[in-house]
Amino acid sequence: MSAAAASPIFFFRYLQMGLIAIATGLLLGACQGELVVDLGTSDTDAVEQAVLAVPSIDLLSSSGNVVNLDTDHTASFNLLNYSEGDTLRLISADTDDDDDFIGIRPRVDDTDAYVLTADGDRIPIDVFTQGDYATLSFSLDDTHSVALAMHLELRFSLIDRVDSLGVYQLLPVVRVVDADSAGTIEGTLADATIEDDDCHADRTLGTGVAIYLYAGSGITPTDYVDNGAVVSSTLPIGSASARHDDSSGDWSYRFDDVAPGTYTLALTCEADAEDPTASDGLNFIASADATVETAETTAVDF
Secondary structure (H helix, E strand, O other): OOHHHHHHHHHHHHHHHHHHHHHHHHHHHOOOEEEEEEEEEEOOOOOOEEEEEEEEEEEEEOOOOEEEEEOOOOOOEEHHHHOOOOOEEEEEEEEOOOEEEEEEEEEEEEEEEEEEOOOOOEEEEEEOOOOOOEEEEEEEEOOEOEEEEEEEEHHHHEEEEHHHHOEEEEOOOEEEEEOOOOEEEEEEEOHHHHHOHHHHOOOOOOOOOEEEEEEOOOOOOOOOOEOOOOEOOOOOOEEEEOEEOOOOOOEEEEEEEEOOEEEEEEEEOOHHHOOOOOOOOOOEEEEEEEEEOOOOEEEOOO
16 A cells, blocks of 8 residues: 555544544543532520521632632521431532632521521521631642531520520531541430439420530530630530430430540530520539540440
């Protein structure tokens, strides 16, 4: 075969190889990191429901830039449906926001937002501010995908302004952890503690009984105080209400989405008196240290 006859074949083959290379490059260039964010919440004695919308989240980059990402939840929902281990997936999407990030927070919409109290009263929620960023370092790029578990601490976020303003103000207090490394702390509470006269104080058994969680071991427990001017030096990072299992008769508590590390847990019977903007002088009747390992459950009983 002459060179002249062969040239179109070789040209076609080279063209074919070139197109494959271009297509491969385009596919590689289209690769994006995936971001998954799940939301859970802790409950509070103050309300039976807390209904609002979380239409977006903010990511804070290490350079100070803020990336706002839309969620699929522009409609209002009851936060308390996503407590006790249940979560709501806010975001699961590819993102081309390549950067190093140091914080995350939900952006809350208080349009038609309200709480429902134990007495059946429906009281509006007013978002006071969008709150501070929960701190966590993570990167998003073509090769990094991240799954985050974000937890809203409702007991520390809702401020009772019913008497003065006719609303509950919301200042979101959030913690966040890499979902793949998140651990759990759980345990039981002695019946004698719950039933003690000083604990139930003529209230329904279990009212006000909660475990507070502090980062670090050997922490002297205090209530949550952050009013802008005064901030407790040892703020609790979470709280978990006592829960009664009617079938077994046991009292228990549980913390989900806990980062690996050492913690102090403290038991109070006065959590229903928590005001996040004031020093309440809550009495803590017992405390214990705990160590959380990656993706493991730690048991601590009281």
